[in-house]
Amino acid sequence: MKPFITLALLLCFTFTFAQNDEKSSAIDVNSQNNYEKVHELRLGAFRLLAGGFLDLSYEYINSTASGLGVSLMLNFDDAIETEKFGIIPYYRFYFGDNPEFKGHGFFVEAFTYFYTGDQDEYYFSQQANEVFEDDSFFDVAPGLAVGSKWINSSGFLFQIKLGIGRNLLSNSPDEFVATGDFYVGYRF
Structure with missing residues (x-):
């Protein structure tokens, strides 16, 4: 049971960090586009x-x-x-x-x-x-x-x-x- 809980927690943290990376890259692209509007x-x-x-x-x-x-x-x-x-x-x-x-x-x-x-x-x-x-x-x-x-x-x-x-x-x-x-x- 302990290996299953450890694996589940590890997967949750992995997905959480992956989602944060996707959001931050989308914000960076949006910021770059806004910065180029002149x-x-x-x-x-x-x-x-x-x-x-x-x-x-x-x-x-x-x-x-x-x-x-x-x-x-x-x-x-x-x-x-x-x-x-x-x-x-x-x-x-x-x-x-x-x-x-x-x-x-x-x-x-x-x-x-x-x-x-x-x-x-x-x-x-x-x-x-x-x-x-x-x-x-x-x-x-x-x-x-x-x-x-x-x-x-x-x-x-x-x-x-x-x-x-x-x-x-x-x-x-x-x-x-x-x-x-x-x-x-x-x-x-």
């Missing part, structure tokens, strides 16, 4: 749902601690006068520490916002006539943003970002411009 597409969800403002972003993760990308902004809501179209190139510094993923966690971003917009002005002339002026403008706003990015093993991600930039050309009616949103996306 392209991201994201969509700004909150501003799109709340105000018809499309924010579509692409990012290339070039190292574990940095990434560079570009965002395209399109405004479909005529009630919002400023920021009709914009392009935002950016560079990010990541502070996350996970060997499975690169380019995740808390980040600081330096960006430059190139955008066009409309400024509608209503006023009365000396003859008491209502005058309407539709002025289009172009402005450039360098700035900084902070945020955080979370990603799962299948590549789906979400990100929160908030930033502010200062207009250089003073063509916009505002001195500052804000960027940011709640983003959903996919890394491939």
Whole structure:
């Protein structure tokens, strides 16, 4: 009876170690695949749902601690006068520490916002006539943003970002411009 119990225990330990080796090799392969994914597409969800403002972003993760990308902004809501179209190139510094993923966690971003917009002005002339002026403008706003990015093993991600930039050309009616949103996306 003792040899049978010893043999049964030996077989249990062998199968247990074999299963652990299979699981760890599957995790290593999955980690390697996630680590090799360096392209991201994201969509700004909150501003799109709340105000018809499309924010579509692409990012290339070039190292574990940095990434560079570009965002395209399109405004479909005529009630919002400023920021009709914009392009935002950016560079990010990541502070996350996970060997499975690169380019995740808390980040600081330096960006430059190139955008066009409309400024509608209503006023009365000396003859008491209502005058309407539709002025289009172009402005450039360098700035900084902070945020955080979370990603799962299948590549789906979400990100929160908030930033502010200062207009250089003073063509916009505002001195500052804000960027940011709640983003959903996919890394491939």
